[in-house]
Amino acid sequence: MRRVLAGLLVTSVAAGLLTHGPAALAAETPVTVVSSTFEDDTLQGWTSRGGETTAVSSAVAHGGARSLLVSGRTQSWEGPVLALLDDVEKGVRYNLSVWVRLAGGEEPARLRMSVERHADGVTSYEGVAGDTLVTADGWVNLTGGYTLTSDADFLTTYVESSSPAASFHLDDFVLSYTPLPPIQTDIPALRDVVPFRHFGVAAEPALLYGEHGRLLDRHFSSITPGSQLKWDATEPAEGAFRFTDADTLVDWAKARGKAIRGHTLVWHQQTPDWVFKDSSGADMTPTAENKALLLQRIETHIRAVVGRYRDDITAWDVVNEVVDEAQPDGLRRSKWFEIAGLDYIRTAFRVAHEVAPNAKLVINDYNTNVPAKRDQLYNLVSQLRAEGVPVDAVGHQMHVNVDWPSAAETEAMITKFLPLGVDQQITEMDVSIYTDSNQSYPSPPAASLLAQAQRYRDLFAVFTRYAHAISSVTFWGLADDSTWLDTFPVTRKDHPLLFDTRLRAKDAFWAVADPSRIGTVLPTATCEIAYETTTQWQSGFLGSVRITNSATAPLDSWTLAWSYANDQRVTQLWNGSFTQDGPVVTVHGAPWNSAIPPGESRSFGFLADWSGANDRPASFVLNGVPCRWV
Ligand SMILES: [Ca+2]
Structure with missing residues (x-):
């Protein structure tokens, strides 16, 4: 798993996408x-x-x-x-x-x-x-x-x-x-309605407070520390162990009776450089001496980290992303592999089992629904178990998107491993609204959110059918206000989880809780905005905005706000009055165009300065409600 970024580039205006109800709207003001x-x-x-x-x-x-x-x-x-x-x-x-x-x-x-x-x-x-x-x-x-x-x-x-x-x-x-509204308490607690023993999210310490903490506590029975148990966090220098942040998460979970998944002991990323330096401080080359040193470091690391949480952590992602289906033997050519061959995996599982014999030991990977990768992982798990290596479970990360994979591909992923008798866990699930790197939506299109809910529904139907073989389902994040997909594979706002940026249940939530209710929370767009740069010259531009009232009720007056991403400054505006505070422009309708009957539109124009870039605003909010842009 890649790192989860705490930073989230959302302006005060854009923060309220797709929230509804008076409590949510009242809380929008920064x-x-x-x-x-x-x-x-x-x-x-x-x-x-x-x-x-x-x-x-x-x-x-x-x-x-x-x-x-x-x-x-x-x-x-x-x-x-x-x-x-x-x-x-x-x-x-x-x-x-x-x-x-x-x-x-x-x-x-x-x-x-x-x-x-x-x-x-x-x-x-x-x-x-x-x-x-x-x-x-x-x-x-x-x-x-x-x-x-x-x-x-x-x-x-x-x-x-x-x-x-x-x-x-x-x-x-x-x-x-921007204060968050209280979380919804009139919806089912997910952990009570799913058939999985553990139902969790990847958590950061920031998620333990306030409404985030309440949402996490209410719906989930398990957490996976997102980055606090990775090698670079726990042993940044040799023998110098650091557990403060991991302890924060573990203590919180223990106090609430939640299970904890450990992620991850051996991975080719987020491992400090010192691990791969030889005894003279030079980069390791594949020698018998270096192999022995590397395996010793794995053993020391696992004894310390797993040992500290022996009684608290019920499952460990012992190795992460070790399969590469492009290699003839299916094994990733990481530094671990180049120096220690398959023995790094054998050592990691052996030591983890010695230290925590009751923990489920997991081999975790992504794209396990791709047949070539799935089959190489199957071959590896078969071989290791035949050798007596204590691999208890296969972890399917499930970083997927609205179009992929199908239910059939996902079922084939699960059934492939059934003959081995291993436990299976869904370890890092999210469903991106994007299907390629060129897409970027200022606000999530309703059709994408519906497709996302349908994908969650279909994949959870498979998981539920095989719930006897799946002990745990975990999402990689709690809500859409903070997801690693905002910066991977490119920087753009994604919305891959069950709760929106204001922690409200999405259709994706109902896909898991009660699929018959999918569609009931789809936003009814009450306004549409057409924003155009009519003419642009070196330092200025002329813009026009058309507001359409797509609700069934008339609008008696309107206030439209947007936030510029670049250095644009509105200098004059007609058919309305305006203020600009930093990037945020707020426009009130003029007396002669402030009422908009249902289905009708009103327009205004403006003159502005710009420098550097002149991108259109990412979102528009009319009378406190996000609009659809066209
Ligand atoms: Ca100043």
């Missing part, structure tokens, strides 16, 4: 906790991280007439920093947003925004917005989410640059959060 505009000619709490100079500047501004200018940098980590400890509450998901621009004459550079946290004498650096190309020609928005998940005694946010010397401006920083 609450600003901190904002920095520098219009009072002070630093507003910002300081320098190092020896650079931080000062208010009137050379350029994103909003108003002033910005912050950082100059005299000599180190990449030098940059403006703001203390947040007094402003941030544990367990709340915040959005951080700031506009940056290089000082005049600077060569383009990559800037990023991060959080620095100190706790128990340990310093952590957590990314909020990744490296983003910035120039001296226009403002660029850095934005991302952050949740503080443990007590801290120091917490700051800062902006730095890959280019040590670049001087840059910063303006319109906002720290905000």
Whole structure:
């Protein structure tokens, strides 16, 4: 499994896609906790991280007439920093947003925004917005989410640059959060209605709080720590074991009587470099000596990690993604394999079984519904079990999409392993709304969400038919507000899970809970927006927007909001009035076009400045309700 990213690039306007009901709508408004505009000619709490100079500047501004200018940098980590400890509450998901621009004459550079946290004498650096190309020609928005998940005694946010010397401006920083509505309690608890012994999600510490924690607790009977038990988290340096984050998840689950899946002991990713260095510190080559050293490291690692949770973790993904059907022998050419051959798998299972004889030991992989891969995995499991290697279960990751695989392919995946008498587990399920890397939807099309529900329904029908052979079903994430698919295989918003970005049950939820109700939560689009750039020139453009009332009731008045992804600024608008706050434009209808009868449309036009790029807004919200765009 790949890493789950905590960061989620959602603006305050886009955060409410597909939520319905008064409670959800009332909670859509973001609450600003901190904002920095520098219009009072002070630093507003910002300081320098190092020896650079931080000062208010009137050379350029994103909003108003002033910005912050950082100059005299000599180190990449030098940059403006703001203390947040007094402003941030544990367990709340915040959005951080700031506009940056290089000082005049600077060569383009990559800037990023991060959080620095100190706790128990340990310093952590957590990314909020990744490296983003910035120039001296226009403002660029850095934005991302952050949740503080443990007590801290120091917490700051800062902006730095890959280019040590670049001087840059910063303006319109906002720290905000959008309160979540209470979770639905009038829907079935999934763990009570599915036939599987364990029904779980991959969890991060941020999911244990507030409404996320309540949703997780209500519907699921098992968790899989998403990244906290991987080798790079538990043994980043040889013999230096670290269990703080894993303990947080394990303790939470134990206190609520939930099962815990361990993920993962041996994988070709997220393994520190030191594991593959020989005794002199050079990269290992395939020698008998190096093989012995590598197997010894596997044994030491597994004894420590599995041993710590011997009484708590009921299943372990002992090895992950070891099959490569393109190889004649079906075995992935990882460093593990190149140095130790199949013995790395044998050793991992043997030691795990010695330490935790009651845990189910799993060989976990993706695309096990592809016949060539499935058959190579079958051959490997057959061989290992014939040798007496304690492989108890096959893990099917099930990272699939709305079009694939079919129920028949999935049934063939399950039935292939039945003769071996092994347990089977669905370990990382999600159903992407995308079927190729070129697609990117500003908001999830209703047809995709319906297809997704039907896919979940068909695949769960197979799992249910073979529930006697499947002890566990786990999703790779809790809700659509945070999924690793937002950045894999490309960056775009995905919606692959059972709950939406506001934690409301989707049709995909009903596909699992009660398929007869699929379609009952499909959004009834009440508005459609046509947004057009009519004319565009070097620094400006002319735009038009048409709003269609597709509901059955008349609209007496309307307020439309959207959020620009680039540095667009509306300067004039007709047939309405407007305000712009950072990227968010809000338009009220003029007296003569504020009423829209059902089925009719009203339009307005505007003039705006742009620089860098002029992408259309990702989403539109009319009177607090997301619209369909056409
Ligand atoms: Ca300003």
